[in-house]
């Protein structure tokens with residue numbers, strides 16, 4: 224496939240790395256982030272040339288630059304598939320900027336894409352054919368898992384997807400601080416916490432068991448875990464998470 228990526232920062236470079244080797248890749252970036260790709264099999268050029276050469280164009284600049292870049296390239300998008308990865312850009316907003324006749328897929332990947340372990344959600348507008356959408360699914364599957372999401376579910380899903388890595392990072396950092404407070408060395412704490420989070424997620428995925436049931440299996444009567452669970456509940460752990468998702472959701476709706 225001929226794929227163009229405009230904006231090679233955190234997400235653009237993660238996506239480009241996942242696509243290296245199997246596709247014709249056209250990249251453009253305003254700054255100097257392209258060092259990694261200099262000796263790779265990619266074509267580096269300006270934004271308009273990227274669009275001219277590609278069939279699928281991923282716009283990976285920050286949301287506040289979206290309009291500026293769209294204005295620069297939109298006359299070149301006839302019969303090409305435009306792929307958004309920006310927070311807060313609905314299909315309606317994108318159609319207003321690009322034209323309602325354009326083929327548009329709104330997506331939300333996340334940063335684990337950089338290690339081939341991303342989770343992406345995708346939603347096409349009605350101009351995108353089934354074959355074109357399969358190709359976009361294939362593109363996003365090359366750096367993790369990718370699924371189609373209904374438009375009315377997209378905003379909520381995009382928070383769980385796009386923002387969650389930062390919430391998980393805070394969770395890990397806080398646990399590590401707790402462990403260090405109790406005397407554990409920092410580097411050992413991160414090793415234990417990371418493997419335990421990966422393992423807990425895998426256990427839940429493979430067993431299909433409800434998180435409450437898995438939690439019950441760890442908490443012995445009068446044991447150590449239930450003490451920690453009580454402390455988390457007293458400090459509104461779950462309410463805090465609900466509020467975090469709600470706050471990000473409201474921000475995305477008002478961008």
Ligand SMILES: NC(=O)C1=CN([C@@H]2O[C@H](COP(=O)(O)OP(=O)(O)OC[C@H]3O[C@@H](n4cnc5c(N)ncnc54)[C@H](OP(=O)(O)O)[C@@H]3O)[C@@H](O)[C@H]2O)C=CC1
Nearest residue numbers: 230231232233234252253254283284285286308309310332
């Ligand atoms: N970070 C994340 O966790 C996620 C981000 N996203 C979305 O991905 C998009 C990119 O975010 P992120 O990768 O974090 O941002 P970055 O700032 O890391 O990357 C954006 C890149 O685009 C370049 N750029 C800016 N303007 C132009 C232009 N006119 N032409 C070409 N390149 C340009 C920037 O160059 P310079 O540095 O010179 O400005 C920068 O290298 C956003 O829309 C965001 O909402 C989606 C999912 C997760």
Ligand SMILES: O=C(O)[C@@H]1CCC=N1
Nearest residue numbers: 309310384385386387
């Ligand atoms: O907050 C942000 O800008 C990006 C969008 C989704 C996740 N992070």
